[in-house]
Amino acid sequence: MATEVDLRDKVAIVTGGASGIGRATALALAGAGAEVVVADLDARGADEVAALVGGHAVVCDVSDMEADRAMVQFAVDRCGGVDIAFLNAGVMTGCGVGEDFDLALYRRANGANLDGVVFGTHAVLPALKARGGGAIVATASLAGLTAVPFDPLYAANKHAVVGLARSLGPVLQADNITYNALCPAFAESRIIDPIRDMLSSTRVTLIPAEEVADAVLRILAGGGTGEAWFVQPAREPGPFRFRNVPGPGAAARADAPPGS
Secondary structure, three states, rough: OOOOOOOOOOOEEEEOOOOHHHHHHHHHHHHOOEEEEEOOOOHHHHHHHHHHHHHHEEEEOOOOOOHHHHHHHHHHHHHHHOOOEEEOOOOOOOOOOOOOOOOHHHHHHHHHHHHHHHHHHHHHHHHHOOOOOEEEEEEEOOHHHHOOOOOHHHHHHHHHHHHHEEEEEEHHHHHHEEEEEEEEEEOOOOHHHHHHHHHHHHHHHHHHHHHHHHHHHHHHHHHHOEEEEOOOOOOOOEEEOOOOOOOOOOHHHHOOOOOO
C-alpha cells in the first residue's frame, strides 16, 4: 500500500528525474498532490516524465553550481517557490584507486554523487527558507552505510552524503527544514546497468523503483531530520540506527583540567 501524505500546494524538484528512482519518485510526489519539476541531463526523458505528472522539465547538470541555481530559479519562476527537493541524480564510478584509476571518471562520479547534492542543497535553501521551511531528501545508497569493495569511490561519495544529512539535519531545524538521506540497496534503475549481469549471477533481488519512491514519501510523512533511511527487499524501510562513537577513556577524562 502506498504511503499516504498530502502534498497539495507543494512544489517539488526531482533531480535525475528522467528514469529509475527519480522517475518513480516524481510520479509518487505528483500522486500525492505536488507540482513537480523534473530535472535531468536527459532532456527528452525529463520532458516525458513531466508530461506524465503534469509538471515541468528542466535540463540540469547537477555537477555545475550555476546549473543548480538556474534549476531552482526555474522552479521559483514557474511554480512560485520550492517546498521539497529530492536530490537524486547519481552515477557509478567505473574505476578504482589503483592501476585502474581514471581521473575523468572520478571527477564525473564525484560531481554527480556529491557535488550535485552539495550544490543542490546550497541552491535550494534560500527558496525553502522563503516558503517558511521544507524538506530535502538526498539519495545516498546502502553503499553509504557499508563497505563496497567493487566500487570504493562510489561508497566514499555515498558515505559523504550520509554524513552531510546527519550533520545538516539538526542545523536546519531552526529554519523548519528537514534533511534526510535515502539509502536503498540495489534498485531497478539505469545506474546498475554496468553491473546488471553481476547482480543477476549472484541472484541479488532488485528493489522496484516504486518501492524506493514510497520510502521517500515515508521520509516526508515522518517529519524526522538528520536520518539515513535504508531500503531493503522484503523489509520495512526505516532510519538506520547508528551506534554512538566511543568517547575518551577514563584516563583522558582524569587528565582533563578542572572545569573542562
